[in-house]
Amino acid sequence: MAPTASDVSNQTTLIDDSAYVKVLAESSTLKSVPSQFAYATNDSKGSYSDSIPIIDFSLITCADSEQRSKALKDLARACEEWGFFVLINHGIPETVMKNIIDASLEFFELPEEEKRRYEPRSASDPIKSGTGSVLNVANQRIHLWRDYVKSYVHPEFHSPHKPQILREIVAEYSERSRPVLRSLLQAISENLGLEQGYIDDVLKLDSCFQLYAANYYPPCPEPDQAIGIPPHTDHGLLTFLIHNGVAGLQIQHNGKWFNTNSPQNSILVNTADHLEIFSNGRYKSVKHRAVVNSEATRISVVIANGPAPDVIVNPAAPLVERDDGRALYLPMKFIEYVETMLSNRLEGKGNLECLKISPGPEDQ
Ligand SMILES: O=C(O)CCC(=O)C(=O)O
Numbered sequence: 001m002a003p004t005a006s007d008v009s010n011q012t013t014l015i016d017d018s019a020y021v022k023v024l025a026e027s028s029t030l031k032s033v034p035s036q037f038a039y040a041t042n043d044s045k046g047s048y049s050d051s052i053p054i055i056d057f058s059l060i061t062c063a064d065s066e067q068r069s070k071a072l073k074d075l076a077r078a079c080e081e082w083g084f085f086v087l088i089n090h091g092i093p094e095t096v097m098k099n100i101i102d103a104s105l106e107f108f109e110l111p112e113e114e115k116r117r118y119e120p121r122s123a124s125d126p127i128k129s130g131t132g133s134v135l136n137v138a139n140q141r142i143h144l145w146r147d148y149v150k151s152y153v154h155p156e157f158h159s160p161h162k163p164q165i166l167r168e169i170v171a172e173y174s175e176r177s178r179p180v181l182r183s184l185l186q187a188i189s190e191n192l193g194l195e196q197g198y199i200d201d202v203l204k205l206d207s208c209f210q211l212y213a214a215n216y217y218p219p220c221p222e223p224d225q226a227i228g229i230p231p232h233t234d235h236g237l238l239t240f241l242i243h244n245g246v247a248g249l250q251i252q253h254n255g256k257w258f259n260t261n262s263p264q265n266s267i268l269v270n271t272a273d274h275l276e277i278f279s280n281g282r283y284k285s286v287k288h289r290a291v292v293n294s295e296a297t298r299i300s301v302v303i304a305n306g307p308a309p310d311v312i313v314n315p316a317a318p319l320v321e322r323d324d325g326r327a328l329y330l331p332m333k334f335i336e337y338v339e340t341m342l343s344n345r346l347e348g349k350g351n352l353e354c355l356k357i358s359p360g361p362e363d364q
C-alpha cells in the first residue's frame with residue numbers, strides 16, 4: 001500500500017536529516033518514531049507460505065541428467081510463479097557467509113567520521129554509505145529505518161578501506177558467488193529455450209557487474225510506523241541476499257506480502273529488472289521490502305548481479321521473435337540504469353516502468 005504521512009501532531013521529534021539511524025536508535029530517550037520516518041504499514045506482519053520454492057544448487061549442476069532436468073523445472077517454476085527462491089547447497093562455505101555478515105557489522109560500528117567519508121556525492125561514486133530516504137507518491141520525503149554501505153565489486157573492485165577484513169571478505173564472497181550466478185543463468189537460459197551459454201555471451205558475464213550492499217536495521221520503537229526499505233524491485237539479473245538470522249525481508253506474491261524464512265547457510269535469490277527485460281517479460285522482477293522490528297538489529301548483505309556495465313540490455317532477440325517481433329522493453333545501457341536508479345529513489349515507480357513499451361492501439 002502507498003505510504004501515508006502519519007499525523008505529526010503527536011510525533012514532534014525532528015532529527016538531523018543525515019543522522020545515522022543506528023545513532024538515533026541507540027539514544028535511550030527514543031520512545032516513538034520521529035516524524036521524518038512516518039510510514040504506516042497496516043500489513044507489515046506478512047503471511048507465511050510453506051510453498052516458497054527451495055532450489056538445490058547441487059542438482060542444477062549435477063551430472064545425472066534426470067535429476068538435473070527436474071531441478072531445472074523447479075527453477076523455471078520458481079522464476080515464473082514467485083520470482084524468488086531459497087538456494088541451498090550452493091557450495092559457498094558457511095564461514096565466508098558468517099564472516100561477511102560480521103565484517104559488515106564492524107563497518108557500521110566504525111566512528112561516524114570514518115563512515116562519512118563515503119557519503120554519496122554523485123550516483124557514480126563506487127562506494128557509498130549513509131542512511132536513505134525516498135519520495136512517496138505525495139512527493140514527501142520519507143526517511144528509511146536503515147543505514148547502508150554499498151560498493152561496486154566487479155568487474156572493478158572497490159571497498160571501504162576499514163575495516164580491513166571487510167575488503168578481504170567482500171572480495172572472496174563476490175568471487176565465490178560468480179560461478180553460482182553463472183550456473184544459475186545457464187540453467188535459466190535453457191529454461192527460456194535459449195542456448196545454455198546465451199545469457200552469458202550476450203550479457204558478457206565474464207565482466208558481470210556486482211554491487212555489494214549491507215543494510216543495518218536497528219530495533220525500532222514503533223515498527224509499524226517506519227520501514228527499512230519500501231516496496232521496490234532491484235536492478236540486475238539475480239539478487240543474492242543473506243542475513244544475520246533476524247527476519248525482515250518480505251516478497252510480494254499474488255498481491256500479498258510473504259515473509260521469507262531461510263535455512264541457515266542458504267541464499268535468498270530474487271529475479272530482478274534485467275531478467276524481466278531480457279526475457280521480454282516472461283520472468284517478472286519481484287517486488288520486495290524490508291520491514292523492521294522492535295527487538296533485534298537486523299543485518300542483510302546483498303550482492304546485486306547484473307550484466308557487464310557497458311552492455312545495452314534489450315529483450316533477447318529469439319524471445320522477441322517468438323513474441324511476433326514485439327519487444328516489450330526499450331534498450332538501455334546497464335550502468336546508466338543502475339546510476340539513475342541509485343540517484344532517483346522514487347517509491348513505487350522504478351526505471352523498469354519507464355522502459356516498458358505500452359501496446360499500440362492495434363494491439364489492444
Ligand atoms: O534487507 C533486506 O532484506 C532487503 C534488502 C533489499 O531489498 C535491497 O538492498 O535491495
Ligand SMILES: [Fe+2]
Binds near residue numbers: 232233234288
Ligand atoms: Fe532489494
